[in-house]
Amino acid sequence: MDEKTWHRRTQVPLVLASLVYLIAYSWRVIGGLEGVAHVLVTTVIVATWALFIVDYVVRLSLAKDRRVWFRTHLGTLAITLIPVFRLVLLLRVLTHVPGMRPSAGSRLRTQIMVYGAGAGVLLIYIASLAVLEAERSSPDANITSFPVAVWWSCVTITTTGYGDFFPVTWMGRAVGTGVMFSGIALSGIITATLASWIFERAARDHDDAEPATRGQMRQLLAKVEALSRPAAEGDAEGR
Amino acid sequence: MDEKTWHRRTQVPLVLASLVYLIAYSWRVIGGLEGVAHVLVTTVIVATWALFIVDYVVRLSLAKDRRVWFRTHLGTLAITLIPVFRLVLLLRVLTHVPGMRPSAGSRLRTQIMVYGAGAGVLLIYIASLAVLEAERSSPDANITSFPVAVWWSCVTITTTGYGDFFPVTWMGRAVGTGVMFSGIALSGIITATLASWIFERAARDHDDAEPATRGQMRQLLAKVEALSRPAAEGDAEGR
Amino acid sequence: MDEKTWHRRTQVPLVLASLVYLIAYSWRVIGGLEGVAHVLVTTVIVATWALFIVDYVVRLSLAKDRRVWFRTHLGTLAITLIPVFRLVLLLRVLTHVPGMRPSAGSRLRTQIMVYGAGAGVLLIYIASLAVLEAERSSPDANITSFPVAVWWSCVTITTTGYGDFFPVTWMGRAVGTGVMFSGIALSGIITATLASWIFERAARDHDDAEPATRGQMRQLLAKVEALSRPAAEGDAEGR
Amino acid sequence: MDEKTWHRRTQVPLVLASLVYLIAYSWRVIGGLEGVAHVLVTTVIVATWALFIVDYVVRLSLAKDRRVWFRTHLGTLAITLIPVFRLVLLLRVLTHVPGMRPSAGSRLRTQIMVYGAGAGVLLIYIASLAVLEAERSSPDANITSFPVAVWWSCVTITTTGYGDFFPVTWMGRAVGTGVMFSGIALSGIITATLASWIFERAARDHDDAEPATRGQMRQLLAKVEALSRPAAEGDAEGR
Numbered sequence: 034m035d036e037k038t039w040h041r042r043t044q045v046p047l048v049l050a051s052l053v054y055l056i057a058y059s060w061r062v063i064g065g066l067e068g069v070a071h072v073l074v075t076t077v078i079v080a081t082w083a084l085f086i087v088d089y090v091v092r093l094s095l096a097k098d099r100r101v102w103f104r105t106h107l108g109t110l111a112i113t114l115i116p117v118f119r120l121v122l123l124l125r126v127l128t129h130v131p132g133m134r135p136s137a138g139s140r141l142r143t144q145i146m147v148y149g150a151g152a153g154v155l156l157i158y159i160a161s162l163a164v165l166e167a168e169r170s171s172p173d174a175n176i177t178s179f180p181v182a183v184w185w186s187c188v189t190i191t192t193t194g195y196g197d198f199f200p201v202t203w204m205g206r207a208v209g210t211g212v213m214f215s216g217i218a219l220s221g222i223i224t225a226t227l228a229s230w231i232f233e234r235a236a237r238d239h240d241d242a243e244p245a246t247r248g249q250m251r252q253l254l255a256k257v258e259a260l261s262r263p264a265a266e267g268d269a270e271g272r
Numbered sequence: 273m274d275e276k277t278w279h280r281r282t283q284v285p286l287v288l289a290s291l292v293y294l295i296a297y298s299w300r301v302i303g304g305l306e307g308v309a310h311v312l313v314t315t316v317i318v319a320t321w322a323l324f325i326v327d328y329v330v331r332l333s334l335a336k337d338r339r340v341w342f343r344t345h346l347g348t349l350a351i352t353l354i355p356v357f358r359l360v361l362l363l364r365v366l367t368h369v370p371g372m373r374p375s376a377g378s379r380l381r382t383q384i385m386v387y388g389a390g391a392g393v394l395l396i397y398i399a400s401l402a403v404l405e406a407e408r409s410s411p412d413a414n415i416t417s418f419p420v421a422v423w424w425s426c427v428t429i430t431t432t433g434y435g436d437f438f439p440v441t442w443m444g445r446a447v448g449t450g451v452m453f454s455g456i457a458l459s460g461i462i463t464a465t466l467a468s469w470i471f472e473r474a475a476r477d478h479d480d481a482e483p484a485t486r487g488q489m490r491q492l493l494a495k496v497e498a499l500s501r502p503a504a505e506g507d508a509e510g511r
Numbered sequence: 512m513d514e515k516t517w518h519r520r521t522q523v524p525l526v527l528a529s530l531v532y533l534i535a536y537s538w539r540v541i542g543g544l545e546g547v548a549h550v551l552v553t554t555v556i557v558a559t560w561a562l563f564i565v566d567y568v569v570r571l572s573l574a575k576d577r578r579v580w581f582r583t584h585l586g587t588l589a590i591t592l593i594p595v596f597r598l599v600l601l602l603r604v605l606t607h608v609p610g611m612r613p614s615a616g617s618r619l620r621t622q623i624m625v626y627g628a629g630a631g632v633l634l635i636y637i638a639s640l641a642v643l644e645a646e647r648s649s650p651d652a653n654i655t656s657f658p659v660a661v662w663w664s665c666v667t668i669t670t671t672g673y674g675d676f677f678p679v680t681w682m683g684r685a686v687g688t689g690v691m692f693s694g695i696a697l698s699g700i701i702t703a704t705l706a707s708w709i710f711e712r713a714a715r716d717h718d719d720a721e722p723a724t725r726g727q728m729r730q731l732l733a734k735v736e737a738l739s740r741p742a743a744e745g746d747a748e749g750r
Numbered sequence: 751m752d753e754k755t756w757h758r759r760t761q762v763p764l765v766l767a768s769l770v771y772l773i774a775y776s777w778r779v780i781g782g783l784e785g786v787a788h789v790l791v792t793t794v795i796v797a798t799w800a801l802f803i804v805d806y807v808v809r810l811s812l813a814k815d816r817r818v819w820f821r822t823h824l825g826t827l828a829i830t831l832i833p834v835f836r837l838v839l840l841l842r843v844l845t846h847v848p849g850m851r852p853s854a855g856s857r858l859r860t861q862i863m864v865y866g867a868g869a870g871v872l873l874i875y876i877a878s879l880a881v882l883e884a885e886r887s888s889p890d891a892n893i894t895s896f897p898v899a900v901w902w903s904c905v906t907i908t909t910t911g912y913g914d915f916f917p918v919t920w921m922g923r924a925v926g927t928g929v930m931f932s933g934i935a936l937s938g939i940i941t942a943t944l945a946s947w948i949f950e951r952a953a954r955d956h957d958d959a960e961p962a963t964r965g966q967m968r969q970l971l972a973k974v975e976a977l978s979r980p981a982a983e984g985d986a987e988g989r
Contacts (some may be wrong), residue, residue: 141952184445191452193433194910196674197440201914206901213908217937218944220456224702225945227457228464229952235380235468245489245723250962250970253489256496257973423684430691432672435913436679459695463941466696467703474619474707484728484962492728495735662923669930671911675918698934705935706942713858713946723967731967734974 036095036102043088054081055159062162063179065169089113142226149222156219157186160212167204174201190216275334275341282327293320294398301401302418304408328352381465388461395458396425399451406443413440429455514573514580521566532559533637540640541657543647567591620704627700635664638690645682652679668694753812753819760805771798772876779879780896782886806830859943866939873936874903877929884921891918907933 057077060066066074089109096102103110161182168174168182175198176182185198189212200206296316299305305313328348335341342349400421407413407421414437415421424437428451439445535555538544544552567587574580581588639660646652646660653676654660663676667690678684774794777783783791806826813819820827878899885891885899892915893899902915906929917923 141948145948180442184449187445187449187452188433189910191431191456192670192908192910193428193431193452194435194672194905194912195433195438196435196911196913197438199912199914203897206904210901210904213904213910217908217940220460221937221941221944223456224460224463224941225948227460228467228706228945229948231380231384231464231468232471232949233952235472245484245486245728245962247962247966249486249489249493250723250966253493253496254966254970254973256493257970257977260496260499260977419681423688426684426688426691427672430670430695431909432667432670432691433674433911434672434677435674436677459699462695463699463702466699467706467945470619470623470703470707471710474711484723484725484967488725488728488732489962492732492735495732499735499738658920662927665923665927665930666911669909669934671906671909671930672913673911673916674913675916698938701934702938702941705938706945709858709862709942709946710949713950723962723964727964727967727971731971731974734971738974738977 034095036092036097039095040092047085047088050081050084054078057081059158059162062166085113142229145222145226149219149226153190153219156212156215157183157190160186160190160208163208164200164205167202167208168200171202171205174205176200176205186212189213190219192216192220273334275331275336278331278334286324286327289320289323293317296320298397298401301405324352381469384461384465388458388465392429392458395451395454396422396429399425399429399447402447403439403444406441406447407439410441410444413444415439415444425451428452429458431455431459512573514570514575517570517573525563525566528559528562532556535559537636537640540644563591620708623700623704627697627704631668631697634690634693635661635668638664638668638686641686642678642683645680645686646678649680649683652683654678654683664690667691668697670694670698751812753809753814756812757809764802764805767798767801771795774798776875776879779883802830859946862939862943866936866943870907870936873929873932874900874907877903877907877925880925881917881922884919884925885917888919888922891922893917893922903929906930907936909933909937 054077057074061071061074061078064070092106092109093099093102161179164176164185165179165182168176176185181198185200188195188198189209192213200209293316296313300310300313300317303309331345331348332338332341400418403415403424404418404421407415415424420437424439427434427437428448431452439448532555535552539549539552539556542548570584570587571577571580639657642654642663643657643660646654654663659676663678666673666676667687670691678687771794774791778788778791778795781787809823809826810816810819878896881893881902882896882899885893893902898915902917905912905915906926909930917926
């Protein structure tokens with residue numbers, strides 16, 4: 034079996050595994066599990082994690098040129114090593130739903146907005162889980178419950194930063210840094226999409242001053258073509 | 273009567289109702305009403321709210337295909353259920369004033385800027401009312417007067433977030449989250465409109481290097497058309 | 512004398528007056544003047560202010576249609592009534608320096624950047640003066656010196672908002688709100704100018720895939736014109 | 751030897767010198783050196799600084815027209831006088847690596863993103879060093895360790911500004927101001943690059959409605975050229 038076949042066949046199970054991972058992770062953090070329940074849920078998390086690592090190793094070994102594959106799949110490596118990143122996979126799946134494939138025009142803008150909103154919500158959710166798990170262990174922490182963690186994520190992703198809540202552990206600060214930069218990227222996506230929409234609206238209604246279309250050009254080329262053919266025939270007949 | 277006729281006839285009364293709603297809501301929150309006055313004003317608020325719900329139900333029942341109408345009017349549902357969102361209707365009305373209809377070119381940019389500024393001011397006003405009503409009930413609140421609430425809204429919508437004032441109730445934080453994300457959208461609109469303006473300015477003055485216009489193209493197509501007709505006639509005569 | 516002649520002749524003196532205003536205002540605030548010095552400097556400030564009001568009244572009385580002039584010069588009114596806005600005049604003057612007139616292409620971008628940077632620096636300076644004068648009178652103020660006011664302005668115009676310093680008076684908060692929104696506009700200008708630059712760079716180097724130019728079009732139109740004229744003459748001679 | 755030859759030959763040594771400068775500076779700040787070690791490392795820093803000043807003076811004296819060179823190389827002067835700015839040179843070098851030269855299309859976007867990310871990381875690193883060195887001397891400082899300084903830089907460059915840490919010395923605040931404005935520029939670059947990408951994607955797939963290309967135009971011009979030549983020959987023969 035080659036690498037592409039393997040990847041195609043394992044996509045659906047891996048998406049389900051990442052959903053299981055997300056649910057187990059959410060349960061452990063929000064539920065504040067202890068004792069047997071904690072051990073059980075952690076086992077599920079580790080098991081799904083192991084699945085992704087196995088998938089990565091198999092894909093690497095199946096690849097024709099392992100060095101090339103490794104270099105061109107650094108993103109896959111990141112997704113495999115840091116469990117939190119893996120959940121972005123769930124959104125990548127969205128683009129496989131019919132009617133959600135990347136395409137042109139105003140449909141593209143709708144898709145970018147839907148994807149951006151989805152990524153934003155997922156990011157706020159995951160960041161809230163991650164920061165809560167990191168901060169809970171610290172005695173100086175001020176982010177001590179899940180709703181507070183969600184509020185902190187919203188304040189951070191919009192780069193508002195009141196300072197009523199902030200991470201004090203290094204793990205929590207690493208999560209915070211990721212959230213801030215994601216926030217800048219997300220606001221960039223919103224601005225860029227709005228710009229694309231405004232430009233298209235501004236271009237409408239003065240069609241005569243618009244750039245000539247390639248369609249018009251093909252029409253013209255065909256006409257000139259037709260014009261030069263009979264002329265050449267006429268020339269031939271005239272001799 | 274069909275749904276469109278109903279919608280056209282009820283638009284003006286509903287705009288007036290939403291104005292009444294806004295005034296009554298403002299009065300209740302800013303005036304800090306108590307006793308009979310509070311009951312009276314609340315009755316007006318509930319009555320106008322009921323009007324919108326009745327309008328929604330009537331429109332749904334008048335629709336040809338109720339499932340399709342429901343799916344394509346989720347925004348109307350949101351506006352009906354959450355009273356605060358309804359006031360955006362007031363701005364939607366602006367686009368019906370003659371000379372304010374969405375159109376092309378630099379007029380579009382002026383309209384977007386006017387609409388954006390209007391939406392921004394309305395949002396700051398409504399958010400200040402909503403956060404004040406939410407926070408007033410809490411003993412730990414630091415947003416305790418309307419001017420402070422307006423200052424907090426401005427600090428939040430620009431995503432500055434000093435942290436001198438911030439919501440402590442969950443309702444207030446929900447309002448805050450909405451204000452932050454609206455702020456990002458508004459700054460995106462400003463940037464995108466400025467970009468459109470700069471692009472158009474940058475394009476002026478080097479007309480020769482500009483994309484050929486569709487007008488030029490139509491001129492050329494007509495000329496080639498005229499060129500090929502007499503040539504064909506000449507051919508016919510020459511034979 | 513008509514309004515335009517008056518406006519042309521008074522521009523240079525008014526620019527000098529606004530410079531005197533800025534220097535006197537700066538001196539009063541930063542110097543923390545008292546006694547005779549305070550009275551003297553305040554007299555200069557009021558005198559220059561009076562000059563602008565006189566200029567406004569004269570221009571209004573000289574205008575052909577005073578209603579139209581009033582409606583089309585609301586900006587002039589704002590600049591006349593609120594002294595702080597008047598200093599933007601100094602930057603408007605910049606566009607009259609040779610080589611700084613608004614023009615097209617990459618020169619436009621340089622001008623926007625220079626104007627934006629100038630407006631930003633002037634805004635930070637004026638806002639620092641205004642916030643300091645407003646806050647100095649309050650016993651709860653934390654912005655109590657000019658350097659601190661400048662630091663606060665920088666933190667505010669970038670919408671960072673640490674919260675180590677913030678205005679506590681209503682006048683100071685009004686200044687702060689202006690600075691925040693200016694900051695959003697300035698960052699919008701930076702982004703839009705960068706976008707214009709990136710788009711132009713991205714368009715270079717694949718000239719063949721670029722939109723056909725109006726210059727090429729005029730060339731083609733002339734060629735087709737020339738093509739159709741001798742053909743018509745040939746037809747005429749052939750008969 | 752002329753100025754250009756000198757500049758070409760000294761580029762590689764100066765890049766190495768700036769690397770040595772960065773390492774020595776990092777060591778002094780992070781290591782918190784004292785005694786002999788401090789003197790030694792400071793000597794290295796001063797020596798590399800001297801190298802850049804010597805380079806500047808030599809280039810100025812070698813220039814054909816020193817006044818013109820001075821006016822057109824103000825950036826070089828800034829880089830020479832403020833050691834921290836010099837390290838941006840390291841990134842300028844990146845553009846000399848084969849395949850990283852500024853070029854058109856989506857490769858340009860990748861380069862801008864790589865350069866932006868590089869500049870961002872370098873800026874956070876240098877700002878953390880600079881703010882730590884500035885703040886360490888103050889008894890009121892809250893930024894007292896390198897990891898805290900990095901966290902502060904991230905919070906500042908994204909303009910989040912929690913206010914859990916902030917500079918209290920004037921040198922530290924100057925660094926902070928630089929970081930904030932850089933953050934706005936960086937987020938502008940991200941937004942502009944995303945906009946360029948979205949515009950290109952939005953343009954794909956409706957090729958017929960796209961502006962006619964210059965390639966199509968050249969094709970057409972050649973065809974009309976060919977059309978007019980035989981016609982002229984035909985005319986000549988016909989006489």
